[in-house]
Amino acid sequence: GDSVTQMEGPVTLSEEAFLTINCTYTATGYPSLFWYVQYPGEGLQLLLKATKADDKGSNKGFEATYRKETTSFHLEKGSVQVSDSAVYFCALSYSGGGADGLTFGKGTHLIIQP
Amino acid sequence: EAGVAQSPRYKIIEKRQSVAFWCNPISGHATLYWYQQILGQGPKLLIQFQNNGVVDDSQLPKDRFSAERLKGVDSTLKIQPAKLEDSAVYLCASSLDTLVTITQYFGPGTRLTVL
Numbered sequence: 259g260d261s262v263t264q265m266e267g268p269v270t271l272s273e274e275a276f277l278t279i280n281c282t283y284t285a286t287g288y289p290s291l292f293w294y295v296q297y298p299g300e301g302l303q304l305l306l307k308a309t310k311a312d313d314k315g316s317n318k319g320f321e322a323t324y325r326k327e328t329t330s331f332h333l334e335k336g337s338v339q340v341s342d343s344a345v346y347f348c349a350l351s352y353s354g355g356g357a358d359g360l361t362f363g364k365g366t367h368l369i370i371q372p
Numbered sequence: 373e374a375g376v377a378q379s380p381r382y383k384i385i386e387k388r389q390s391v392a393f394w395c396n397p398i399s400g401h402a403t404l405y406w407y408q409q410i411l412g413q414g415p416k417l418l419i420q421f422q423n424n425g426v427v428d429d430s431q432l433p434k435d436r437f438s439a440e441r442l443k444g445v446d447s448t449l450k451i452q453p454a455k456l457e458d459s460a461v462y463l464c465a466s467s468l469d470t471l472v473t474i475t476q477y478f479g480p481g482t483r484l485t486v487l
Binding site for chain 2: 262357
């Protein structure tokens with residue numbers, strides 16, 4: 259079956275550091291890829307998405323590129339802030355109607371220190 | 373626009389008891405999902421509804437879990453009887469019914485503790 263693998267956390271960085279959170283996937287078809295974020299005390303919310311190979315999703319300074327050849331969707335940000343501290347989930351689903359529930363990775367806890 | 377509403381926010385029960393969770397999706401969203409998130413893991417899809425019909429319940433433990441969405445709006449997820457391993461956060465999400473890649477909007481979740 260389909261699966262998503264993320265780098266283990268917690269990841270601790272200093273403010274203004276460069277961030278990479280690795281995500282790779284195994285899929286039988288051609289899924290859409292997502293990054294969701296969960297801030298402390300809040301619900302899951304969509305951060306960015308990409309629907310086909312070579313697409314780049316971006317939001318709030320975060321970026322991720324859908325790499326079909328390496329089955330990856332790594333999350334990057336050039337300069338992190340304390341407010342970016344949260345748990346980040348990589349996920350995939352098949353869109354276009356029908357069953358499109360998300361398959362999530364285990365999540366990566368990101369801690370940004372001032 | 374109001375978000376996805378869930379209740380209760382917290383529930384503590386003893387094993388073998390029954391429990392029910394309620395979800396009200398965003399107005400106009402035809403698709404509703406229930407996920408189970410065990411501590412330290414990502415959410416796992418339990419069931420997906422399109423209006424009041426089930427689209428996918430392949431990961432729902434049907435011997436103890438049941439869910440319904442009778443009028444195509446609110447939904448209830450029930451566990452009967454509960455086991456210790458059911459301790460988790462139960463998330464409800466909803467999305468518009470479109471044929472393009474869709475965004476799922478999540479509620480705050482119900483944290484269940486089974487003692």
